[in-house]
Amino acid sequence: MRFRWSGATACDVETAAARLNDYFRRVGYRALPSELRWARGSLWKALTTMSPRQLPMVVEAKVNPWGTQTLVDVTYEFPRTVRALSEQDADLIVAELRGLNEYLQHGAADFEAMLRLERAAQRRARAALLNTLGLIVLISLPLAGLFGQLRLPPMLASTLGGLVGGLLASYLFWRFMRRR
Numbered sequence: 001m002r003f004r005w006s007g008a009t010a011c012d013v014e015t016a017a018a019r020l021n022d023y024f025r026r027v028g029y030r031a032l033p034s035e036l037r038w039a040r041g042s043l044w045k046a047l048t049t050m051s052p053r054q055l056p057m058v059v060e061a062k063v064n065p066w067g068t069q070t071l072v073d074v075t076y077e078f079p080r081t082v083r084a085l086s087e088q089d090a091d092l093i094v095a096e097l098r099g100l101n102e103y104l105q106h107g108a109a110d111f112e113a114m115l116r117l118e119r120a121a122q123r124r125a126r127a128a129l130l131n132t133l134g135l136i137v138l139i140s141l142p143l144a145g146l147f148g149q150l151r152l153p154p155m156l157a158s159t160l161g162g163l164v165g166g167l168l169a170s171y172l173f174w175r176f177m178r179r180r
Contacts (some may be wrong), residue, residue: 006071009104009105010070013065013070019103020063028053038058041055043056051121052093053118058076059074059075060077061075072104088120088124089121091121092118143161
């Protein structure tokens with residue numbers, strides 16, 4: 001997925017570039033070799049920490065003088081295959097964009113509010129995961145009993161149980177993450 005943000009700031013090009021570097025470093029990005037390009041997160045970290053800030057994301061910015069102002073164009077790229085974005089993940093991304101705008105304009109942003117949003121999103125994802133696992137256990141026990149009563153071959157029973165459990169887990173986790 002890719003999205004862009006564009007805006008103008010009253011500072012010069014060098015100040016805008018310095019503020020971009022400082023801002024993205026403070027929200028967890030690392031600078032990449034090419035100028036005004038940052039990355040953060042990884043597939044493994046996103047899955048283990050459940051943090052929206054660990055979703056693999058690459059950001060690239062362009063700054064151009066425009067009269068007494070500087071035009072800033074920022075492009076965010078991240079794969080959609082890691083996990084579905086919840087509303088709280090999206091809220092954090094929007095808060096980071098607002099913070100970027102504030103930081104470019106005034107050199108300050110509310111990083112604590114962004115941290116609170118990240119923690120809330122993590123708590124929600126962990127609760128969704130625990131609820132999903134609990135329901136899977138509650139559903140799989142009667143399902144195992146049913147497969148035992150049907151006297152299915154062990155390989156077929158295991159395969160069916162895995163398929164049903166996997167599909168159910170995916171669906172339930174998605175539903176719990178989407179619920180407000």
